[in-house]
Amino acid sequence: MLDKRFILENSEVVQENCNRRGVKVDVARFVELESQRRKLQAEVEELSRQANVVSKSIGQAKDDAERDARKEEGRRIRERKEEITADMERLTAEAGAIHNAMPNLTHPEAPVGGEDASKELCRGNAAVRPFGFPVLDHVQIAEQHDLIDFEGGARVAGHGFYFLKNEAALLELALQQYAMDRLVREGFSPTITPDLARGDVLKGIGFIPRGPETQIYSVENHDLNLVATAEITLGGLYAGQVIEAEKLPIKLCGISHCFRTEAGAAGRASRGLYRVHQFTKVEMFAFTLPEQSDGMHNYFRDLECEIFDGLGIPYRVLDIATGDLGGPAYRKFDLEAWMPGRGNGGEYGEVTSASNCTDYQSRRLDIRYKVKGEKGTHYVHTLNGTAVAISRALIAILENYQQADGSIVVPEVLRRWVGKERIGGNGI
RNA sequence: GGUUGGGUGGCCGAGUGGUUUAAGGCACCGGUCUUGAAAACCGGCGUGCGGGAAACCGCACCGGGGGUUCGAAUCCCUCCCCAACCGCCA
Numbered sequence: 018m019l020d021k022r023f024i025l026e027n028s029e030v031v032q033e034n035c036n037r038r039g040v041k042v043d044v045a046r047f048v049e050l051e052s053q054r055r056k057l058q059a060e061v062e063e064l065s066r067q068a069n070v071v072s073k074s075i076g077q078a079k080d081d082a083e084r085d086a087r088k089e090e091g092r093r094i095r096e097r098k099e100e101i102t103a104d105m106e107r108l109t110a111e112a113g114a115i116h117n118a119m120p121n122l123t124h125p126e127a128p129v130g131g132e133d134a135s136k137e138l139c140r141g142n143a144a145v146r147p148f149g150f151p152v153l154d155h156v157q158i159a160e161q162h163d164l165i166d167f168e169g170g171a172r173v174a175g176h177g178f179y180f181l182k183n184e185a186a187l188l189e190l191a192l193q194q195y196a197m198d199r200l201v202r203e204g205f206s207p208t209i210t211p212d213l214a215r216g217d218v219l220k221g222i223g224f225i226p227r228g229p230e231t232q233i234y235s236v237e238n239h240d241l242n243l244v245a246t247a248e249i250t251l252g253g254l255y256a257g258q259v260i261e262a263e264k265l266p267i268k269l270c271g272i273s274h275c276f277r278t279e280a281g282a283a284g285r286a287s288r289g290l291y292r293v294h295q296f297t298k299v300e301m302f303a304f305t306l307p308e309q310s311d312g313m314h315n316y317f318r319d320l321e322c323e324i325f326d327g328l329g330i331p332y333r334v335l336d337i338a339t340g341d342l343g344g345p346a347y348r349k350f351d352l353e354a355w356m357p358g359r360g361n362g363g364e365y366g367e368v369t370s371a372s373n374c375t376d377y378q379s380r381r382l383d384i385r386y387k388v389k390g391e392k393g394t395h396y397v398h399t400l401n402g403t404a405v406a407i408s409r410a411l412i413a414i415l416e417n418y419q420q421a422d423g424s425i426v427v428p429e430v431l432r433r434w435v436g437k438e439r440i441g442g443n444g445i
Numbered sequence: 446g447g448u449u450g451g452g453u454g455g456c457c458g459a460g461u462g463g464u465u466u467a468a469g470g471c472a473c474c475g476g477u478c479u480u481g482a483a484a485a486c487c488g489g490c491g492u493g494c495g496g497g498a499a500a501c502c503g504c505a506c507c508g509g510g511g512g513u514u515c516g517a518a519u520c521c522c523u524c525c526c527c528a529a530c531c532g533c534c535a
Contacts, residue, residue: 059495062504069504072516073463084515091515215526240525259455259492385492387455390474394455394492 018380019119025051031119037129038120039340047119050112057105064098121377123339124311124348134338138350141325141332145355145363146417154358155415156289159185161423162441164415165290177279177294181411184440188414188427189297189407191434193272196299196324196404203320205270205301210250212274213241218253221382223345223374234276247273248401251302256382259394265386266305266313270404273298289412291359291366296408303400304384307376310347310398314373317402318350321369324404328428330413331355333365346372354413368409371402 024031025048032044071091075084128136159165163183170179181189201207219226219233219242226233226242234243244250251269260267275298279287290296301320303313318334325332337349349372353365376396379385385394418426424442427435 055495058504062495065504068515075463075515088515095515261455392490 018116018377019122020376020380021051021116024048024116024119031122034122035119037339038123038342039131040118040120040344042115042118044115044119047112047115050108050115054105054108054112057101057108061098061101061105064094064101068094068098120342120344121347121375123342124373126336127342127348128336128338129340130338131340132338135341135351136336136338138334138336139322140334141322141330143326143329143331145331146357148357148419150421152357152363152416153419154289155356155412157358158415158419158425159289162425164440167289174294177292179290179293184425184427184435184437185411187435188411188431191431192405192407192410193297193299194434195327195430197270197272199324199327200270200299200301200320200404203268205268208251208269208271210244210247210271210273212244212276214244214249214253216240216242218256218382219244219249221256222249222252222378223343223381224249230280232277232280234278243276244273245277246275246298246401247271247300248302251300252378252382252384252399252401255304255384255397258384260304260384260386260397262306262386262388265397266303266309269302271300271302273300275406290408291412293408296406298406299404301371301400301402301404304379304386304397305400306386307395307398310373310375310400313398313400314348314350314371317371317400318352321350321352321371321402321404325352325354325368327430328410328414330410330417330428332368343372345374345377347375347377348373354409354417356412356416357419358416359412366409366412368406368413369403372400374399374401 019031024044028044028048032042035042035044068091071087071094075087075091128134153161156165156167164181164185166180166182170177197207213236216226216235224233224245225231227235233245236242250273251271254269255267274295276295279292279294301317303317305313322332322334332352332354335351335353337346337351342349349370351367351371352369354368355363356366357363359366375398378399379396384397384399386397387394414428415425418428420426420442422442425440427438427440432438
């Protein structure tokens with residue numbers, strides 16, 4: 018959510034920003050409604066002031082006649098106030114709907130355009146391997162080694178659910194350990210987060226908890242929803258709080274299960290583990306001072322690169338174009354890992370995403386900071402980034418590390434947790 | 446799931462219809478004292494919105510919403526949340 022005063026004073030900038038991001042918003046209409054609303058608010062406040070004066074005078078009235086006259090006057094003033102308040106509330110509702118639809122401002126360096134305009138910034142250390150044998154995709158590999166049971170998942174919970182088995186289960190734990198271990202050494206506070214959250218928290222982060230378009234599973238008869246990412250719970254952790262400035266930046270990392278309905282995603286490339294209703298993710302989150310958020314964003318991106326370089330997986334880094342940014346993001350970097358079994362001869366597939374949401378989420382969640390000795394408070398900046406989304410990382414590992422003999426080499430950094438160097442093949 | 450008690454400023458906490466302009470304390474800021482610090486003392490100090498160059502002024506805010514009243518932190522209704530205990534349970 019943008020600062021209303023900023024919108025009023027910079028309506029052309031805001032309109033231009035919405036256009037670039039492909040969001041249809043009538044900023045001029047908002048300015049008109051909001052200006053009118055402010056006028057009415059001033060009137061309401063003036064009537065309140067008069068009514069307060071009258072009420073106070075009643076306590077000191079000399080006799081009943083005067084008291085009754087004053088009461089009547091107070092009643093009249095408040096009636097008029099009610100009428101104007103009703104008008105004001107109509108304007109507030111309409112202006113609020115427009116305000117709510119406005120996306121965040123955009124980083125000046127973010128490439129302008131649609132999805133195709135996203136710009137490749139760099140590639141990882143590992144080169145794409147030449148395979149001298151027919152490449153299998155992760156579904157085939159998993160079947161060969163009894164690693165994933167999609168049929169069992171479907172029987173229990175329907176399409177999009179699965180059981181990880183054997184080394185795949187160990188790999189999930191290993192990836193969690195690997196990512197958490199790395200982040201803790203960077204000074205992140207490790208957390209295990211709730212997998213459900215209240216509707217207000219979801220909305221504050223920028224998700225829509227209910228309704229036909231929702232990506233979120235919600236629990237019947239409760240204001241609770243299965244989280245789509247630990248970004249929701251980590252961001253919500255400080256909702257309504259005022260943080261002392263010297264405690265910033267706060268860096269958290271959290272493990273959660275992530276649940277997504279994937280409504281409307283039917284037909285898109287989604288074989289196997291790529292697009293599922295549940296997966297596990299290690300997430301980074303930070304609360305920062307405004308001047309720290311750009312640096313923190315680059316830091317998140319670099320950590321994601323380090324993590325995938327450590328796994329030895331080829332990837333590219335994208336600076337996401339304006340038209341493809343979600344509402345809260347000011348700028349977003351994605352890592353796309355090379356998935357040799359994807360598409361026809363391999364494709365890059367998104368494995369992580371790091372967003373700087375500036376004060377867009379903190380305004381909705383009411384997360385502020387206070388500088389010692391200064392008056393007033395300011396909104397913090399929030400950032401989130403994927404350390405490891407297990408399901409997609411598994412795809413990349415299985416497909417990139419497959420060998421001519423059908424075995425899969427376990428990435429070196431994960432061996433201490435998986436307990437072996439190779440899945441299948443000679444090592445069976 | 447049951448019972449009881451709660452929700453008041455950054456924190457603790459008083460406050461049963463108008464002397465509350467939300468007491469008091471902690472923390473914080475400034476000052477006096479001191480070689481320095483601590484202590485003590487004096488003063489300041491909530492958030493948001495609007496107006497103003499500023500000093501400052503106005504309005505709103507005591508979990509959310511609604512109601513009674515000239516006037517509500519206070520009374521009524523309703524919802525939410527938190528805690529403790531009991532039951533069940535990994």
